[in-house]
Amino acid sequence: MSTIYEINTPHVISESLGDETVIINLETGTYHSLNRNAALIWQNLRKPIATNLLLEMMTVKEVVDQSAIAKALEGFLGVLLAQGLVRLSTTKSHSENITKMSLEDLQLVCDNYNDMQDLLGLDPIHEADPQAGWPHKH
Amino acid sequence: MHNSLPTAQNILFVEGGLPSPHVDAGSLANLELIMLLKSLGNQVYYLYTGHNPLGSQDALIKAECVLINGSAMTRAQQEVVLKTHATHFAILSRPGPALQWIEILRACGIPTAYFGHDVHHERLMRAHVLNPTGSLQSYLIHKSIEIYLWNMVDVVVYPTRWECDYAQNLSGRKHVVWMPIYDVEAICRLKSELPHCTKPLLPNHQQVSRLLFVGGSNHLPNLDGLLWFLEVVIPRLTVDIELNVVGKWHEEAQLRLQDAANKYLGAISSIKMCGSVVPEVLLQHYADADLVIAPLRFGAGLKRKVIEALLLERPLLTTPAGVEGIDLSEVEKSYLSSDVDGNKFAQAMIERLASSQDENQKHSRVIANHVARLFSLEERLESLAKIFAILKSS
Numbered sequence: 001m002s003t004i005y006e007i008n009t010p011h012v013i014s015e016s017l018g019d020e021t022v023i024i025n026l027e028t029g030t031y032h033s034l035n036r037n038a039a040l041i042w043q044n045l046r047k048p049i050a051t052n053l054l055l056e057m058m059t060v061k062e063v064v065d066q067s068a069i070a071k072a073l074e075g076f077l078g079v080l081l082a083q084g085l086v087r088l089s090t091t092k093s094h095s096e097n098i099t100k101m102s103l104e105d106l107q108l109v110c111d112n113y114n115d116m117q118d119l120l121g122l123d124p125i126h127e128a129d130p131q132a133g134w135p136h137k138h
Numbered sequence: 139m140h141n142s143l144p145t146a147q148n149i150l151f152v153e154g155g156l157p158s159p160h161v162d163a164g165s166l167a168n169l170e171l172i173m174l175l176k177s178l179g180n181q182v183y184y185l186y187t188g189h190n191p192l193g194s195q196d197a198l199i200k201a202e203c204v205l206i207n208g209s210a211m212t213r214a215q216q217e218v219v220l221k222t223h224a225t226h227f228a229i230l231s232r233p234g235p236a237l238q239w240i241e242i243l244r245a246c247g248i249p250t251a252y253f254g255h256d257v258h259h260e261r262l263m264r265a266h267v268l269n270p271t272g273s274l275q276s277y278l279i280h281k282s283i284e285i286y287l288w289n290m291v292d293v294v295v296y297p298t299r300w301e302c303d304y305a306q307n308l309s310g311r312k313h314v315v316w317m318p319i320y321d322v323e324a325i326c327r328l329k330s331e332l333p334h335c336t337k338p339l340l341p342n343h344q345q346v347s348r349l350l351f352v353g354g355s356n357h358l359p360n361l362d363g364l365l366w367f368l369e370v371v372i373p374r375l376t377v378d379i380e381l382n383v384v385g386k387w388h389e390e391a392q393l394r395l396q397d398a399a400n401k402y403l404g405a406i407s408s409i410k411m412c413g414s415v416v417p418e419v420l421l422q423h424y425a426d427a428d429l430v431i432a433p434l435r436f437g438a439g440l441k442r443k444v445i446e447a448l449l450l451e452r453p454l455l456t457t458p459a460g461v462e463g464i465d466l467s468e469v470e471k472s473y474l475s476s477d478v479d480g481n482k483f484a485q486a487m488i489e490r491l492a493s494s495q496d497e498n499q500k501h502s503r504v505i506a507n508h509v510a511r512l513f514s515l516e517e518r519l520e521s522l523a524k525i526f527a528i529l530k531s532s
Contacts, residue, residue, distance in 0.1 A: 013282045013283070013285075013286050014282060015278040015279075015281045015282040015285075016278070017274055017277070017278060018274070020273065020274045020275065020278060021278070022275055022278035022279055022282065024279060024282050024283065026237070026286075031275075031279055033273075033275060113275075116279065
């Protein structure tokens with residue numbers, strides 16, 4: 001059975017320009033940068049979407065093994081889930097206006113950064129993790 | 139409309155640090171807004187989140203504000219602050235502090251205004267366009283957060299109309315209010331206290347023309363603009379200059395300026411780093427300058443240095459970025475600014491330095507009167523009334 005994911009709003013916000021996409025988790029104070037492949041998938045997560053629909057819309061250059069694509073997608077969604085950027089949705093998957101995703105390869109990268117404090121002039125305030133502080137120090 | 143002006147309200151003003159008006163135009167704008175609110179009989183609680191270590195309590199104590207150290211507060215402590223001071227409204231200054239407080243303010247149902255000073259991400263994008271190296275991450279982060287804040291607060295306030303339109307279009311809401319932020323009457327009073335500032339300018343027969351630049355290196359457009367001026371404009375100038383730079387410049391930025399000066403200034407020309415100065419000394423610098431320059435290649439919001447020079451009736455040459463957001467006629471804009479082009483800027487400088495001082499004075503006075511009307515107390519009160527009309531209906 002296919003799992004439905006959606007962006008963990010309102011605490012997760014994102015912006016894209018060209019090949020760059022940045023996601024911010026306001027609860028943890030971390031931000032994340034996606035590579036082009038990952039950004040294509042992220043665009044389709046703006047509304048609740050089932051993994052089988054995502055898989056249907058994905059093509060990968062020179063990769064014919066559908067199970068490899070499914071495994072890469074599962075791994076990527078697992079990373080997003082662990083970072084609190086997406087959540088499992090209980091609502092119905094949308095099926096309209098899904099963008100076709102032509103991936104270069106199976107590299108789905110979500111880099112994590114903790115220096116938003118410096119960028120924005122923030123100091124620890126949230127109680128997301130009293131031990132780690134906010135933003136989290138890893 | 140003025141019936142909506144706030145009186146006897148408890149207003150929480152959240153900022154990253156204590157005011158540092160000698161080095162930060164944003165601090166000065168905050169203080170001027172706070173003074174305006176105080177003058178209407180409101181109590182202002184100034185909470186600083188502690189990130190910015192600069193600044194002092196002096197101006198706030200003088201204004202009889204209540205100071206709150208809000209460093210490292212938990213959500214529960216934030217709630218205690220709001221309840222203890224029976225907060226009616228909140229004003230959030232700049233993105234970082236705003237992000238820290240918006241959730242609790244919403245949870246407690248306190249109407250909130252976001253005072254953005256300038257659209258940070260647009261300024262970052264303009265910098266990126268000029269120097270397209272590196273990542274767009276900082277731009278994207280600021281854009282995400284500014285749009286988030288615009289959508290979370292009840293009122294968004296910017297000092298230029300184009301930023302208001304921009305914020306309104308991106309947020310899709312009609313809650314953005316233009317507010318002319320500077321206390322122009324205070325600047326005009328300073329001018330009248332120092333008669334030498336308003337006396338007719340001396341005929342320009344000095345061998346070395348005295349130029350003045352006001353602004354610190356913390357604000358990237360200042361560093362970029364002065365480096366551009368030294369590296370690109372100076373080699374095209376046919377006059378010798380003495381450039382006085384007023385403002386706080388970090389050592390590394392000073393070294394970069396000095397390197398450029400050593401390379402491009404002739405034997406007679408010179409640059410002097412004057413550091414941060416008190417208002418009286420700043421006025422003296424204005425009085426001594428043959429030409430105030432603001433060679434800004436980018437930026438956003440209003441540029442206080444430009445408004446200040448105009449109100450003091452000093453001869454000024456800036457760029458389109460310098461006059462952006464000031465409602466001037468095309469004739470006035472072309473008189474005050476030159477394209478960001480080394481040849482054109484140098485030529486405009488030479489012409490201004492050689493032009494009749496009477497003519498300069500006449501132009502400066504007309505523009506000063508116009509700017510004083512644009513930023514008058516009446517205009518500021520009208521904007522404040524609009525802001526609080528929305529807050530009260532929230």
